[in-house]
Amino acid sequence: MKRTSFIDGARIAAGGLKDFASGLSTPTLRLGVTGLARAGKTVFITALVHALLNQTRLPLFDAQAQGRITRAYLEPQPDDDLPRFAYEDHVARLTAKERTWPESTRRISQLRLTLDYTPQGLIARSFGRDRLHVDIVDYPGEWLLDLPLLNLSYAQWSAETVASSRRKPRDALARDWHGLLSSLDPLGSANEHDAVKAAELFTAYLARCRGGDVSLSALPPGRFLMPGDLAGSPLLTFAALDVAPDADFPRGSLGALMARRYDSYVAKIVRPFFFGHFARLDRQIVLVDALSALNAGPDAVRDLQKALTDVLASFRQGANSWASTFFGHRIDRILFAAAKADLIHHSSHDRLEAILELIVKDAAARAEFSGAEIDIAALAAIRATREATIRQKGEDLACIAGIPEKGETIGGETFNGETEAAIFPGDLPANPEEALRGGLEGALHFVKFRPPLTAGRSFPHIRLDRALEFLLGDRFS
Ligand code: GDP
Numbered sequence: 001m002k003r004t005s006f007i008d009g010a011r012i013a014a015g016g017l018k019d020f021a022s023g024l025s026t027p028t029l030r031l032g033v034t035g036l037a038r039a040g041k042t043v044f045i046t047a048l049v050h051a052l053l054n055q056t057r058l059p060l061f062d063a064q065a066q067g068r069i070t071r072a073y074l075e076p077q078p079d080d081d082l083p084r085f086a087y088e089d090h091v092a093r094l095t096a097k098e099r100t101w102p103e104s105t106r107r108i109s110q111l112r113l114t115l116d117y118t119p120q121g122l123i124a125r126s127f128g129r130d131r132l133h134v135d136i137v138d139y140p141g142e143w144l145l146d147l148p149l150l151n152l153s154y155a156q157w158s159a160e161t162v163a164s165s166r167r168k169p170r171d172a173l174a175r176d177w178h179g180l181l182s183s184l185d186p187l188g189s190a191n192e193h194d195a196v197k198a199a200e201l202f203t204a205y206l207a208r209c210r211g212g213d214v215s216l217s218a219l220p221p222g223r224f225l226m227p228g229d230l231a232g233s234p235l236l237t238f239a240a241l242d243v244a245p246d247a248d249f250p251r252g253s254l255g256a257l258m259a260r261r262y263d264s265y266v267a268k269i270v271r272p273f274f275f276g277h278f279a280r281l282d283r284q285i286v287l288v289d290a291l292s293a294l295n296a297g298p299d300a301v302r303d304l305q306k307a308l309t310d311v312l313a314s315f316r317q318g319a320n321s322w323a324s325t326f327f328g329h330r331i332d333r334i335l336f337a338a339a340k341a342d343l344i345h346h347s348s349h350d351r352l353e354a355i356l357e358l359i360v361k362d363a364a365a366r367a368e369f370s371g372a373e374i375d376i377a378a379l380a381a382i383r384a385t386r387e388a389t390i391r392q393k394g395e396d397l398a399c400i401a402g403i404p405e406k407g408e409t410i411g412g413e414t415f416n417g418e419t420e421a422a423i424f425p426g427d428l429p430a431n432p433e434e435a436l437r438g439g440l441e442g443a444l445h446f447v448k449f450r451p452p453l454t455a456g457r458s459f460p461h462i463r464l465d466r467a468l469e470f471l472l473g474d475r476f477s
Pocket of ligand 1 (some may be wrong): 035036037038039040041042043044101102103104105339340341342343379380381382383384385448449
């Protein structure tokens with residue numbers, strides 16, 4: 001059932017007009033930064049803004065490398081209804097004596113970075129300086145994975161959700177919820193206690209699927225895992241029931257109650273996010289914790305692929321929306337980035353990129369995605385490790401070295417948070433197909449490292465400049 005209505009069109013028109021009016025004075029680029037919990041969004045935005053504000057050397061980001069960005073500064077953000085991204089707090093934590101990682105993204109936030117630059121061409125240069133606003137919008141990837149719900153009725157979503165929970169590896173994690181589900185009669189009379197209990201067990205099931213050893217990605221509704229300001233809200237008191245996709249529910253039934261709440265969730269949460277924020281983005285980076293998925297095994301990789309297919313389907317939907325037809329507004333570049341590449345040796349960076357490329361290519365084909373330019377990168381927004389070689393049994397092992405956080409363990413050793421350690425993280429296979437077939441489960445060894453000491457005024461990074469060139473570079477010509 002297609003739910004997009006005329007009212008939605010009018011709503012985007014209003015948002016689009018606001019963008020259009022503000023775009024007349026100074027060009028603005030709205031950059032979305034997303035990824036599932038702990039993918040590295042906060043660290044990425046903090047590092048990006050820090051590198052531009054401090055004119056860090058970024059050889060692959062041409063405008064900066066050529067010295068054409070003359071000034072970078074933060075300005076009040078355009079959308080008063082969004083919280084500001086807490087840039088200063090994040091930098092303060094990273095650079096404090098204890099050096100800790102910033103607090104992760106839990107809701108949407110925004111930051112406006114303004115860049116004064118000298119245009120590239122001779123003629124353009126003679127007109128003097130130019131200015132670009134980069135409005136960075138940070139939002140949980142869990143919310144993005146909700147967008148397919150715009151096109152699903154409650155019964156359709158329920159049927160799909162219950163069916164996937166019966167497949168491996170989800171089935172083992174859904175036992176409690178399944179137990180309750182079999183005792184609920186969707187056509188029987190509604191009972192608030194049942195609704196609350198079902199929502200509780202369903203949410204616990206989703207949280208288990210996200211757990212480190214299974215590391216699944218596609219788990220809507222996103223607000224159940226990442227509620228933002230809605231924690232404890234009645235809008236989240238529903239769950240899937242065991243029904244056919246075309247089921248109808250009589251008035252007063254449990255099914256009708258759940259369907260009403262699902263509809264409210266879609267109307268009051270998913271739809272405003274889509275039209276108010278998502279549909280207005282120009283560029284998007286999707287941070288992916290591909291290493292954890294590979295380490296968890298082929299089920300997690302398949303699930304990641306499903307999540308990325310849904311993400312690309314959402315972008316396609318964004319591209320075809322009424323706003324894009326009317327204002328020519330659509331996302332034209334998407335970067336999929338495997339974050340935390342500093343956790344593996346550089347000899348594996350290209351391999352990690354090749355693996356992610358294969359996953360994304362497949363997802364794009366499934367989502368029948370075409371339109372925006374897509375790039376893939378393995379990066380570390382803030383590099384916490386350096387490379388080292390250790391000799392073991394007469395063999396040189398390519399390692400990474402850094403200070404593991406206090407309490408981290410590997411091979412029976414527990415770290416104190418002060419001493420540097422060299423760790424062999426494992427190798428990625430040269431053939432990306434092989435990685436997707438599995439066999440890497442548990443073969444990679446990760447620990448959480450403390451943030452690095454800043455060298456002078458900049459954070460070390462891996463390929464952050466390449467990411468910036470793809471996301472922003474063409475806007476400084
Ligand atoms: P968010 O939930 O997407 O905002 O994730 P964060 O940006 O807060 O990152 C989650 C955690 O991942 C951080 O606390 C760090 O431990 C780790 N992390 C993120 N980026 C990097 C990186 O570039 N290198 C390393 N070594 N760790 C990172």
